[in-house]
Amino acid sequence: MSDVQSPEARNNEGELIGRRICVIYDCLFPLTLGGAERWYQVLTDQFVASGASVTYVTRRQWTGTAPEWAGVSVVAASGASELYDEEGIRRTGPAVAFGAGTFRWLLRHRRQFDAVVVASFPFFSLLAARLALIGTGTPILVDYFEVWSLKYWKTYAGRWTGTLGSLIQRLCIAVTQWAQVFTQEGARRLRSQGFRGDVEVLAGLLAGDRNGGVVSTSVPEVPMAIFVGRHVKHKGVRLLPEALAAARLWQPTLTLTIVSHGPERVEVEKDVKLLGLSDAVRFTGSVSDEELGRLFSQSSCTVVPSLREGYGLVVAESVASGTPVVVANNPENLATSLVEQGVNGFVVEPSVQGMSKGILAAIDGGAALRRTTLKWSEEHSASKSMDQSAREMVRRVSKIANSSNK
Numbered sequence: 457m458s459d460v461q462s463p464e465a466r467n468n469e470g471e472l473i474g475r476r477i478c479v480i481y482d483c484l485f486p487l488t489l490g491g492a493e494r495w496y497q498v499l500t501d502q503f504v505a506s507g508a509s510v511t512y513v514t515r516r517q518w519t520g521t522a523p524e525w526a527g528v529s530v531v532a533a534s535g536a537s538e539l540y541d542e543e544g545i546r547r548t549g550p551a552v553a554f555g556a557g558t559f560r561w562l563l564r565h566r567r568q569f570d571a572v573v574v575a576s577f578p579f580f581s582l583l584a585a586r587l588a589l590i591g592t593g594t595p596i597l598v599d600y601f602e603v604w605s606l607k608y609w610k611t612y613a614g615r616w617t618g619t620l621g622s623l624i625q626r627l628c629i630a631v632t633q634w635a636q637v638f639t640q641e642g643a644r645r646l647r648s649q650g651f652r653g654d655v656e657v658l659a660g661l662l663a664g665d666r667n668g669g670v671v672s673t674s675v676p677e678v679p680m681a682i683f684v685g686r687h688v689k690h691k692g693v694r695l696l697p698e699a700l701a702a703a704r705l706w707q708p709t710l711t712l713t714i715v716s717h718g719p720e721r722v723e724v725e726k727d728v729k730l731l732g733l734s735d736a737v738r739f740t741g742s743v744s745d746e747e748l749g750r751l752f753s754q755s756s757c758t759v760v761p762s763l764r765e766g767y768g769l770v771v772a773e774s775v776a777s778g779t780p781v782v783v784a785n786n787p788e789n790l791a792t793s794l795v796e797q798g799v800n801g802f803v804v805e806p807s808v809q810g811m812s813k814g815i816l817a818a819i820d821g822g823a824a825l826r827r828t829t830l831k832w833s834e835e836h837s838a839s840k841s842m843d844q845s846a847r848e849m850v851r852r853v854s855k856i857a858n859s860s861n862k
Contacts, residue, residue, distance in 0.1 A: 471854050473507030478562070480513045480574040480581050482539075482554045484530065487517040489716060489742060490686065491769035492575055492601055495661060495842060499573070500528055502846035503853075511569070513561060515554050533557030540688055540719050545613060546578065555580025562588035569594055570857045573849075576600045576632075579624045586631045595860045597634045597853065602766035603645040608788050611763075612690065626650065634856060638767050638845065641790055658848050660840030662772040662833070670749035673778050673826040675756070679710045679819045682755040682779075684748065684770045685762070687718030692761030692784060694720060695811060697727040699759070700736065702812035707819060711736045712759075713751060715743055752777035757801065757818035761811055764788035775800045776837060778830035780821060782814035800829040 479500055485493035496512070503510050504527035512525070516532035523530055534557035537550040558581045562572075566589055574582050576598050585596055604625065609618035626649060635655040637643045643657050681700070685691045693714070700712045714724070714737065721739065728737045743751065752758065758774035760783040768791025771781050775794075781801035783791050792803045798821075804814035818825065838844065 471506045471850050475508040475570045477503050477508045478511045478569045478572045482515040484514045498842050499846045506850045533561045542719050551578035551580050555584045559584035559588050566592050571853050572596045579628050582628050595856045598632045599636050659844035661767045661842045662837045662840045670753045671778050672753035675822050679707050679756045681759050681815050682713045683759050684715040687720040690763045695761045697731050698808040699811040701731045703815045713738045715740050717741050752779045755779050757782050762789050765791040768794050775829050775833040778826045780818045780825050780829045800832040
């Protein structure tokens, strides 16, 4: 765990002295990798730098004692479990178990905290916190990374389960008083689902210097596309082998690097072999920030074929390295909001042909596209960064906690 605070994190130093804050999320960086995990690492470090004592309630993802984290107490509210099924869909069992564990733990410590910060998803931990803290006056601030439409719920989980998921989402929105989102579109979707409370649009989740600090405007000698993300259904990872095969008809030396892991990997590997692409595709598994930064800098483009993204952290990380992006134009893929067409990448039709054409366009863009990509990142990174959002959250928590405790 990180124990060194950035200069940005120290900007709010002292603002939360004496405050006790609970952060609740069922994943813990770097034991699991994702945008929300990174956000809660940065946010928690910012709380500590601002003088707060922090308890991070999560699901067990380690053996032996809990990870050491300077200024933070890490608590396991539920046991180890596989979050995704064989189709890459979040399993209900672990979410329910984490919700139940969160309720039991928080009920025992219900008057210990000045504020609680919780992710809206998985929903049961939010509902558990709300129920456990009834009557305490403790403010619960909820991060809504995504708000799904009923149509997408049914696509994701099937007609009946999707309908139930949509209803539970509505319930969570109804019991939320203070909400945070990271885009104006996120705020609009939250309001459209009936939210009537206090919502703040935070600065964003741009990567800052968490890409390993590797930047390059040089064109790779051998064209390479890269995919970074969990190998699950909504990330669109199954589209990659065919998109690569189509692009190689025009760029025969093009290769693909696939980073991270997940339940869809086995099927992706089968597709790669079936298409005769084994020599052109490399699977890395999880990598360090430094290695990821190096891979970005060596890539012609980053491919984001996701069906949905609440923000698109991989887009932010990629452009921070000077590497343009190719993003599928799916209705629930809010990563498209980070792409300026032809400046830092391309938003393309969400199909094999669309993705392959985008990859070829990024390669053709060459050094000029890499320079405009890096310039775009430099112009936006400070005002829309994860660090800036964390500083805004310190002020928000301080204000709400002071008001609630009067």
